[in-house]
Amino acid sequence: MIQLDKVNKSFGSLTALREVTMQVEDGHIFGLVGTNGAGKSTLLRILAGIYRADSGQVLYDGAPVYENIPVKQEIFYISDDPYYFLNASIDEMKSYYRNLYPRFDQALYTKLLSGLDLDPNRKLHTFSKGMLRQAIIVLAFASRSHYILFDETFDGLDPVMRQAVKRLIASGVAENELVPVIASHNLRELEDIADHVSVLHRGSMVLDMRLDDMRADIYKIQCAFSEVPTPQWFQDLDVIQMEVRGRFATLVVRAPKAEILAAVQAREPVFMETIPLTLEEIFIAQMEGIGYEAKHILL
Amino acid sequence: MITIDSKSRLPFYEQLVENIRALVLSGALEGDAQLPSVRQLAGELGINPNTVQKAYASLEQTGVIYTVPGRGNFICSDTTALRADRGESLLEQLRQLVLQLRRLGIGQERVAACVQEVYKEEQRQ
Numbered sequence: 001m002i003q004l005d006k007v008n009k010s011f012g013s014l015t016a017l018r019e020v021t022m023q024v025e026d027g028h029i030f031g032l033v034g035t036n037g038a039g040k041s042t043l044l045r046i047l048a049g050i051y052r053a054d055s056g057q058v059l060y061d062g063a064p065v066y067e068n069i070p071v072k073q074e075i076f077y078i079s080d081d082p083y084y085f086l087n088a089s090i091d092e093m094k095s096y097y098r099n100l101y102p103r104f105d106q107a108l109y110t111k112l113l114s115g116l117d118l119d120p121n122r123k124l125h126t127f128s129k130g131m132l133r134q135a136i137i138v139l140a141f142a143s144r145s146h147y148i149l150f151d152e153t154f155d156g157l158d159p160v161m162r163q164a165v166k167r168l169i170a171s172g173v174a175e176n177e178l179v180p181v182i183a184s185h186n187l188r189e190l191e192d193i194a195d196h197v198s199v200l201h202r203g204s205m206v207l208d209m210r211l212d213d214m215r216a217d218i219y220k221i222q223c224a225f226s227e228v229p230t231p232q233w234f235q236d237l238d239v240i241q242m243e244v245r246g247r248f249a250t251l252v253v254r255a256p257k258a259e260i261l262a263a264v265q266a267r268e269p270v271f272m273e274t275i276p277l278t279l280e281e282i283f284i285a286q287m288e289g290i291g292y293e294a295k296h297i298l299l
Numbered sequence: 300m301i302t303i304d305s306k307s308r309l310p311f312y313e314q315l316v317e318n319i320r321a322l323v324l325s326g327a328l329e330g331d332a333q334l335p336s337v338r339q340l341a342g343e344l345g346i347n348p349n350t351v352q353k354a355y356a357s358l359e360q361t362g363v364i365y366t367v368p369g370r371g372n373f374i375c376s377d378t379t380a381l382r383a384d385r386g387e388s389l390l391e392q393l394r395q396l397v398l399q400l401r402r403l404g405i406g407q408e409r410v411a412a413c414v415q416e417v418y419k420e421e422q423r424q
Contacts, residue, residue: 029347166345174338174348192305195347212353215310270402276308 001025002047002147002179007056009042016042018203020056024181024196029173031194032183039203040183041080044149047181048077060147073101076145080152082136084124090135091120094142101143109142115164129156141168148172150182154189166193191279199287207287214282221251223264223272237263240285252277252285300327301335303344311346315354320363323374324385330376334364 002024009017017039024030034040045051046058049065049072058064060071084093090113098104113120116134124132133156140148148169154162170193172178184190190197191211199207218240223229229249231242237260241252253260257274264272277285301318303311322328334340337355341348355372358364362380364372400410 028349163345167342170345170348171338171342174341192311193345193347195349276310276313278308 001061002181003057003059003062004047005057005059007043007046007053007058009039009046009051009054016203017046017053020200020203020205022198022205022208024179026179027173027176028179028196029169029194030179030181031190031197032181032200033185033187033190033197034183034200035185038200040185040200041151042203043200044077044151044181044183047147048072048075048149050077074146075149076101076140076143076147077149078136078140078151078153080155082132084132086125088124089121090118090124090138093124093135093139094120097139097143101145103144105142105144108144109138112138112141130158130161133157134161137165137168141172144177146177147179147181150180152184153182154184154186162189169193187280187283197279197283199283201292206292207283209286211279214279214286215277217256218252218254218277218282218285219257219260220275220277220281221253221260221264221272222248222275223251223269224248225267225269229267233267234263241288252281301340301344303346311350312354312357315351316357319354319358320381320385323363323378323381328374330374330378332374334372334374336371 002022004020004022007017007020008015020039020043032040032043042051046053047065049058049068052066058066060074063071065071065075085096088096094109098106116138118127118131118135118138124135127135133153137153153165157165169178169180169182173180182190182194187197195211197207197209197211198205224247226247228247229244231239234242234251234253237251238254239251240254241250243250251264260274261272300322301315303314307314309317319328319334328334334355335343337348337351341351344351355364355366359366359372361384362375362377365375366372397410
């Protein structure tokens with residue numbers, strides 16, 4: 001389990017992270033969303049023990065990460081801009097990582113590499129962006145680290161490879177060996193796999209939720225009536241959003257489906273349809289609820 | 300066999316439940332057939348293992364599958380409850396359709412005739 005308590009980080013006059021408190025539990029897939037410059041990479045570097053927090057605590061199962069080798073041996077950080085030694089090949093990087101990670105799995109490394117069209121002896125600097133990403137991903141999973149920190153890792157990967165990485169993540173978590181933390185500017189990308197999503201905005205954590213809780217009992221209803229609907233009609237429901245255009249109304253409501261249907265049907269709609277909300281819509285509704293102009297943060 | 304549509308608005312958990320229910324109703328999954336393990340299915344589909352676990356738990360609660368500790372998840376042979384439930388939801392869909400027909404001004408006789416025709420086909424077979 002990773003615990004962050006009131007972490008602050010500044011670079012000169014720039015405050016990158018402000019009082020960030022979060023918890024990453026074992027058995028879960030943690031997603032971190034935010035626009036460019038929100039502080040995602042800074043947060044991951046603090047999680048990886050690369051940066052030292054100005055104040056606050058970063059604990060892995062109770063132990064601080066910074067300058068702590070036993071803890072860092074359990075963490076693999078996949079940087080947005082993967083680092084490799086000048087003129088090194090994948091095989092040479094593997095020898096390096098094998099010395100750092102005690103459980104490095106040579107068999108898994110060979111297996112993953114053979115599934116990709118990557119030459120283990122070719123120099124990494126001749127690789128394309130996507131190939132380089134693939135190489136680092138192979139090394140990360142083969143390291144058998146308990147924690148893998150993904151920084152915009154799906155960027156630059158083709159759809160087949162994205163799916164393959166998601167499968168690796170899912171298997172790792174199911175076997176209880178892996179705790180992934182995935183940072184992305186794209187909520188859509190996280191929706192498939194994460195079960196806990198936090199939103200970082202200008203260095204602060206503005207929303208931190210389990211997707212199951214968010215998804216429970218929230219619906220979008222499109223309906224039309226023979227007269228113009230008013231908000232009073234639905235005052236007994238927990239209406240998050242309501243938009244009326246003439247006799248048409250679009251509502252976002254947090255309540256059990258049966259309850260919503262009963263309330264709307266009581267007004268004798270000429271047409272009605274309930275649509276499950278996408279995660280993005282739920283986020284926007286939630287964030288506007290706490291006073292953020294969510295469209296600027298997520299899209 | 301069990302698939303996920305990542306473009307659908309339905310949450311994966313509901314898709315999995317619906318998918319397995321449909322496979323059981325169609326007979327593609329027979330009584331006592333074993334479902335893939337949570338680990339296996341999550342790995343194959345590339346989705347969160349907790350999502351698969353949640354779908355299995357819901358299927359077990361509604362009597363579609365049963366769990367043998369240490370061995371896995373299996374389909375229940377008795378599909379009575381599942382059939383009854385599906386019947387109810389289809390009747391509700393039919394009600395909605397009839398409502399639309401009524402609004403279009405299509406008379407009761409024509410709707411009833413249409414229903415009768417379908418049942419007659421079965422008798423002929």
